[in-house]
Amino acid sequence: MSxxxxxxxxxxxxxxxxxxxxGVALSASGQTPQRGAGQGAPAAAAADGGGRGAPAAxxxxxxxxxxxxxALGTMPGEVALWxxxxxGGERFVNADTADPSPDKLRMSEVPMQPWARALLDDRIxxxxxxxxxxxxxxxxxxxxxxxxVEILEMPELKQILIFDxxxxxxxxxxxxxxxQHPPDLQPSYYGHSVGRWEGDTLVIDxxxxxxxxxxxxxxxxxTDRLRMTEKLTRTDYNTIKYEVTIDDSGxxxxxxxSGFNLRWVANSELFEYVCQDNNYAPDLMxxxxxxVDRTSKIVP
Amino acid sequence: MRHPVLGxxxxxxxxxxxxxxxxxxxxxTAKFDPAxxxxxxxxxxxxxxxxxxxxVFMNVGTGNNTVNWAVELESVVDLQKANYRRDTLxxxxxxxxxxxxARDGSRQVWGNTVTAxxxxxxxxxxxxVNRAPGGPTPRWPDxxxxxxPTTGSTGYWARPSMTILAESGTNIRANKNxxxxxxxxxxxxxxxxxxxxxxxxxxxxxxxxxDPQYLYCLPPGGxxxxxxxxxxxxxxxxxxxxxxxxVGGVNHNWRLIYLDGRQQVGQIRGDADNPLYxGRSVGKWEGDTLVVDxxxxxxxxxxxxxxxPHTDKLxxxxxxxxTDANTLKYEVTIDDPGxxxxTWSSGWNLQWIGDxxxxxxxxxxxxx
Numbered sequence: 001m002s003x004x005x006x007x008x009x010x011x012x013x014x015x016x017x018x019x020x021x022x023g024v025a026l027s028a029s030g031q032t033p034q035r036g037a038g039q040g041a042p043a044a045a046a047a048d049g050g051g052r053g054a055p056a057a058x059x060x061x062x063x064x065x066x067x068x069x070x071a072l073g074t075m076p077g078e079v080a081l082w083x084x085x086x087x088g089g090e091r092f093v094n095a096d097t098a099d100p101s102p103d104k105l106r107m108s109e110v111p112m113q114p115w116a117r118a119l120l121d122d123r124i125x126x127x128x129x130x131x132x133x134x135x136x137x138x139x140x141x142x143x144x145x146x147x148x149v150e151i152l153e154m155p156e157l158k159q160i161l162i163f164d165x166x167x168x169x170x171x172x173x174x175x176x177x178x179x180q181h182p183p184d185l186q187p188s189y190y191g192h193s194v195g196r197w198e199g200d201t202l203v204i205d206x207x208x209x210x211x212x213x214x215x216x217x218x219x220x221x222x223t224d225r226l227r228m229t230e231k232l233t234r235t236d237y238n239t240i241k242y243e244v245t246i247d248d249s250g251x252x253x254x255x256x257x258s259g260f261n262l263r264w265v266a267n268s269e270l271f272e273y274v275c276q277d278n279n280y281a282p283d284l285m286x287x288x289x290x291x292v293d294r295t296s297k298i299v300p
Numbered sequence: 301m302r303h304p305v306l307g308x309x310x311x312x313x314x315x316x317x318x319x320x321x322x323x324x325x326x327x328x329t330a331k332f333d334p335a336x337x338x339x340x341x342x343x344x345x346x347x348x349x350x351x352x353x354x355x356v357f358m359n360v361g362t363g364n365n366t367v368n369w370a371v372e373l374e375s376v377v378d379l380q381k382a383n384y385r386r387d388t389l390x391x392x393x394x395x396x397x398x399x400x401x402a403r404d405g406s407r408q409v410w411g412n413t414v415t416a417x418x419x420x421x422x423x424x425x426x427x428x429v430n431r432a433p434g435g436p437t438p439r440w441p442d443x444x445x446x447x448x449p450t451t452g453s454t455g456y457w458a459r460p461s462m463t464i465l466a467e468s469g470t471n472i473r474a475n476k477n478x479x480x481x482x483x484x485x486x487x488x489x490x491x492x493x494x495x496x497x498x499x500x501x502x503x504x505x506x507x508x509x510x511d512p513q514y515l516y517c518l519p520p521g522g523x524x525x526x527x528x529x530x531x532x533x534x535x536x537x538x539x540x541x542x543x544x545x546x547v548g549g550v551n552h553n554w555r556l557i558y559l560d561g562r563q564q565v566g567q568i569r570g571d572a573d574n575p576l577y578x579g580r581s582v583g584k585w586e587g588d589t590l591v592v593d594x595x596x597x598x599x600x601x602x603x604x605x606x607x608x609p610h611t612d613k614l615x616x617x618x619x620x621x622x623t624d625a626n627t628l629k630y631e632v633t634i635d636d637p638g639x640x641x642x643t644w645s646s647g648w649n650l651q652w653i654g655d656x657x658x659x660x661x662x663x664x665x666x667x668x
Contacts, residue, residue, distance in 0.1 A: 074540065134517070134551075156451050157535065168517065169519060188662075276516050276517055
């Protein structure tokens with residue numbers, strides 16, 4: 001087992017993260033590889049100098065496409081994924097015990113409405129994240145799984161596609177054709193995303209979220225009023241700076257911004273990971289065959 | 301039931317008359333009994349506007365006799381296409397529902413008709429399938445056919461001309477989920493080994509209720525991907541010599557086909573210890589046909605509508621030919637010495653659904 005994947009496993013099994021879900025095997029949840037973690041994360045770990053603690057090689061400059069824009073995906077012939085810079089434990093909002101950071105708020109600095117703060121406390125105490133029940137996860141959470149994402153730019157389609165490896169084997173589309181958000185959106189996990197370039201930064205504007213996922217593993221709350229502005233800047237070959245402004249008058253007293261970095265992991269590619277494959281809590285996941293059942297605890 | 305086989309036939313016949321579920325996520329008759337019709341009048345208490353099935357909850361009766369019923373309807377995708385919205389009904393609205401009752405005796409009903417304010421709502425008209433050929437096959441600059449939309453357009457493939465995986469040359473009638481119109485056709489469907497024939501028969505007699513795609517939202521590997529109600533979209537990533545196949549339904553999954561000349565062993569995390577839902581697929585163009593060779597399947601899913609069994613020995617050769625702008629010809633050869641007595645073939649056409657995005661459907665949307 002690689003060092004990286006061992007670290008991920010340790011993290012997932014750390015007491016604070018372990019949730020007793022109706023007494024079933026903890027490791028069955030969400031993004032934890034069942035069939036050989038050593039097989040699951042390996043490319044990620046092996047590539048590119050890997051995890052924290054590895055000596056940092058000087059990064060090459062940002063690669064650019066023929067149109068001069070930074071490449072967020074791979075150039076022809078390249079194979080790579082983007083992983084959270086801090087691995088599976090990377091955070092969107094730091095704990096209050098963390099050192100101050102210019103790019104990342106601490107939890108107490110997030111301008112939560114009192115109900116949202118109370119909900120966050122409850123989530124931290126109970127840890128029943130929808131991601132662990134194989135729900136897709138929107139916004140920052142998509143970039144915060146230990147297996148990372150592939151960003152695929154498809155100028156042919158005028159779309160950028162983001163494949164998240166963890167979760168239910170799905171993807172998110174960002175429309176780059178100048179379209180507007182449609183009226184009467186059916187709220188969804190990934191929302192409706194339109195993107196544009198501002199200089200070297202991809203700016204993604206997303207609305208139409210449902211309230212069925214968490215924006216991060218800690219459970220930072222949101223409502224269906226959420227408007228998310230994500231800014232992705234590839235600052236050098238190995239790094240994307242990921243910054244998000246959360247504008248949600250349902251849960252916060254004002255918009256706020258936080259973020260983290262993504263790390264380029266070369267020679268690592270998409271593979272088939274299906275969260276439901278070995279989920280030992282199918283009843284919790286699907287509510288049994290009678291799927292109008294509302295008896296199990298639901299954390300919105 | 302006094303005569304199970306006859307009963308089933310009658311029930312299926314009744315089902316095909318009573319309801320024409322368009323693209324239900326599960327076989328309706330698996331959960332509801334077409335023989336038990338009911339009529340409910342009451343007041344809406346809640347509308348759960350979510351895939352895979354919208355539910356309207358209603359109070360029926362008065363005072364201490366009030367009970368709450370769940371009325372199951374088509375998906376958000378279908379209802380929105382028919383111009384219904386999450387606020388078409390609101391709590392407090394009086395409604396009348398005619399439908400069929402859940403087999404398990406719970407207070408659930410499949411809504412055949414819903415009437416509010418004297419007007420029928422939530423009826424999803426059957427789409428007319430126009431299989432007229434389109435214009436010439438769109439092509440890439442290198443003259444290869446384009447399997448997806450051209451730049452600036454949208455579209456995807458759906459409405460398979462056959463809804464069950466049956467051997468070429470047979471004439472098997474089945475509903476949209478692959479439930480046989482005539483259970484006596486079981487032996488004609490494919491050259492089954494005995495155990496596989498019996499398992500297929502059992503799955504059919506259970507009205508497909510054990511379908512892992514329905515129960516656990518597991519991906520539809522193999523030919524089933526091309527029989528899904530919400531279709532498929534091809535994304536050809538020429539820069540990296542691979543093709544993604546997105547599926548509109550289930551969990552909006554993706555399948556990868558590699559055209560970069562790699563071998564099947566040890567790729568995309570699939571090996572003998574880690575068989576996959578979509579298997580390990582490598583493709584190449586033979587003239588205007590994309591030929592895809594796939595091995596390395598697991599046994600945790602149904603690889604076809606209707607529940608034909610397969611084993612981890614399954615080896616598929618699929619051929620995709622866009623014969624004109626509106627038609628994708630799908631041919632598949634099934635080689636599974638674990639479940640069948642010989643190699644056999646099937647195939648059908650898919651229709652281009654132009655100017656529409658692939659439906660954004662998540663099977664788990666209304667589950668906790």
